[in-house]
Amino acid sequence: MISSTTAHKKVIQSILGILFWLAAWQAIYFIVQNDILVPAPLEVFSLLGELILVKSFWSSIFFTIFRVFAGIFLAVVLGTVLGISSGLNRFLYELIAPLVVAVKSTPIMSFIIVALVWFGSGNVPIFICFLIAFPIIWTNIWEGINNVDIKLLEMAKVFQVSRFKILTSIYLPQIKPYFISGFLTIIGLGWKATVTAEVISHPVHAIGSGLYNARVSINTVALFAWTLAIIGISLLIEKTLIYLLEKSQGSQGRKIDNAG
């Protein structure tokens, strides 16, 4: 009873928060009085309502989501494998660390421009999403490996436990919270990076291309409508993934919450 009341209160507070910012937007619209700078919220929502009835809107969303997931999938697979390997092998760490530092400190635009030369426009956003996500996953996994409890490893060594079992029963459970934390970060960042790359590379079906077309035609209403769609889908994906992660942890009976 208490928890359902708390949940109810939380929903009301969230709705009030959204209503406050919509009211603020409406107020700014009234103050600025310039549709090109700040469009009316009602106009934006009405265009969004029209967009969701158009097939190409959904194909843009589908392909953008596909690119985000493709980039993240590659980053997760490579980041996890290389993160674990680098955590266990100092030479491999020294080999990959400078690359990761370079990728982290290079402006995303440089990569997009280079990628445009290397790949077709549809693959540029996947590559960019991968580049943004990989260092985060790699770093988190490496950190997780380095924070593995030495005393447990000593115990396993004394009892002559196999390397495979040490990996699956000690390393993996201990890096799990680091992985989850990195994964949740890259979902948001990967989404932003993918759309940014789409705006520059404008592939045929892409949310970023929708934004690009709105920009070149100075259609601020469409720009805001696409942006709202991006925020909505990004939130939906993030919440769904958090729910699935929590559910998967719950089904395993234990929650691991010792991330550093």
Next chain:
Amino acid sequence: MPVKIVNLSKSYNGLQVIRNFNFTFEEGKIYCLFGPSGCGKTTLLHIIAGILPFDSGFMVGLENRRIAVVFQEDRLLPWLTAADNIKFVTGTQDSAVEKYLKAVGLEEFKNYFPDQLSGGMKRRVAIARALAFKGQLLLMDEPFKGIDEKLKRKIMNTILADKNSRQIVIFATHNRGEARYMADEILNFNINSLFR
């Protein structure tokens, strides 16, 4: 084959904890390292277990020997149940797991995770794990810490009953009663003087 330790020395940051230690642990015997905290009992056990390097000397008779350890800390995997913690080192011999959980009075707690167990219960899981492993050398560091007298006696009897199936048992304690009840031979140590 006995375990022979010759001229073993170990220092931590310039402080010598063990100096020229010589001893032969004979097969079929239970040895007690008796002395107050900080006199180097844990250091010696860790060196014999092979998880701590030593400065000089040598050891004979540890090659290819299965070693089971009850560490001073329980060192249980928090994400595994009591039974799975034992299986982690023994493989999947359910019968051994059941047998030794029963021996430490935890048969009803086999599916409990370490954070659902009391300090004494975790200690008992750690003991059950070491016993179920069937090591040829059993090392125990303050194994009965936090365990009540009745259970302690029951566990000590299990170890004594198993004595013939394993070759050497070495345990450290500062409890004279435990030392007298279990050990065939007691090695007395003083602070800063593991200088046998």
